[in-house]
Amino acid sequence: MTTETTPEATGTAAPDAALLAIRDLHVTYATGEGGLPAVRGVDLTVARGQIVGVAGESGCGKSTLASTVLRLQPPSATVSGQVLFDGRDVLAMRWGELRAVRWAGASIVFQGALHSLNPVHRIGAQLAEPMHIHQPGLDEARVTERVAELLDQVGMAPERAKSYPHQLSGGQKQRVMIAMALACDPELVVADEPTTALDVMVQAQVLNVLSELVRGRGVGMMMISHDLSVLADLCDRITVMYAGRVIEEGPADQVFAAPLHPYSGALSAAFPRVGDPAARFAPAGLPGDPPDPRNLTEGCSFAPRCPRAAPVCLHDEPGLVAYDDRAAACVRIGEPDLEAR
Structure with missing residues (x-):
């Protein structure tokens, strides 16, 4: 069954019921060689108590997309569309409104913890800062207690509050960033590769903390990762991006186990299934490189790398089409009679 895609058709919450509703978002960076379109017409919805994963290669x-949710783009960026947080457009907020939303309403776990922590302040002081700003009624004893709770939540000893960033490992810095994002009990957490620098055991612990936060308190989360297997295990739904566009969206287990789009299939095949002998003979990888956003060709951006590309793919860029509770942007789906190039 195929229909034109809508938020309801793809199984996401309706905009007025969503905690986060991104609608037709475009982000273009100004460079010396012209505009660089990083995000091109993205729609994405996160409901309360839901984890939505975003997957795709670097670039x-x-x-x-993650930084635009909290309007953290540099002045060189041109942004259009809507980012509705609890019904209010973040892109249209005045500075005072935006400042009140950041950390208290929505927080972000940055990918580069090394560059996100202040090297001249102790960890405890940096964890306490958002609480001093957004919860001024808390006394100092409660703030200190809350800092200890946050460190314990992410698997660190409370005594680490006295440490400086240079005294922590890369994984410990990343855990501090996750603790900071949780400091003011936000309604939405945007996690940009939050477990990149963590070993497998700590990664499992941190993912469990994030999952409990969402399930237990009804927090919404947008989780970004290269690892489709992690997203499939943690998320309710997965959005797959390629060349700045959404090319597939649907329930996490279905996108991982039975992807509709060839690119999603390549991402899924990159992670072997434990106990599945066939996984040993999975393709070694996807040939070619992602396209240069400044020199996008006519037609489907994935066509030059696609093993199933048809002549029509070189001229027409497909839009998302709904397939029951899923959506994908590929003319091959449901049309097996098209001849491969």
Whole structure:
């Protein structure tokens, strides 16, 4: 069954019921060689108590999408569309409104913890700062207690509050960033590769903390990762991006186990299934490189790398089409009679 895609058709919450509703978002960076379109017409919805994963190769627009949710783009960026947080457009907020939303309403876990922590302040002081700003009624004893709770939540000893960033490992810095994002009990957490620098055991612990936060308190989360297997295990739904566009969206287990789009299939095949002998003979990888956003060709951006590309793919860029509770942007789906190039 195929229909034109809408938020309801793809299984996401309706805009007025969503905690986060991104609608037709475009982000273009100004460069010396012209405009660089990093995000091109993205729609994405996150409901309360829901984890939505965003997957794709480096350069597909994931981190740009994450930073735009809290309007953290540099002045060189041109942004259009809507980012509705609890019904209010973040892109249209005045500075005072935006400042009140950041950390208290919505927080972000940045990918580069090394560059996100202040090297001359102790960890405890940096964890306490958002609480002093957004919860001024808390006394100092409660702030100190809350800092200890946050460190314990992410698997660190409370005594680490006295440490400076240079005294922590890369994984410990990343855990501090996650603790900071949780400091003011936000309604939405945007996690940009939050477990990149963590070993497998700590990664599992941190993902469990994030999952409990969402399930237990009804927090919404947008989780960005290269690892489709992690997203499939943690998320309710997965959005796959390529060249700044959404090319597939649907329930996490279905996108991982039975992807509709060839690119999603390549991402899924990159992660072997434990106990599945066939996984040993999975393709070694996807040939070619992602396209240069400044020199996008006519037609489907994935066509030059697609093993199933048809002549029509070189001229027409497909839009998202709904397939029951899923959506994908590929003319091959449901049309097996098209001849491969």
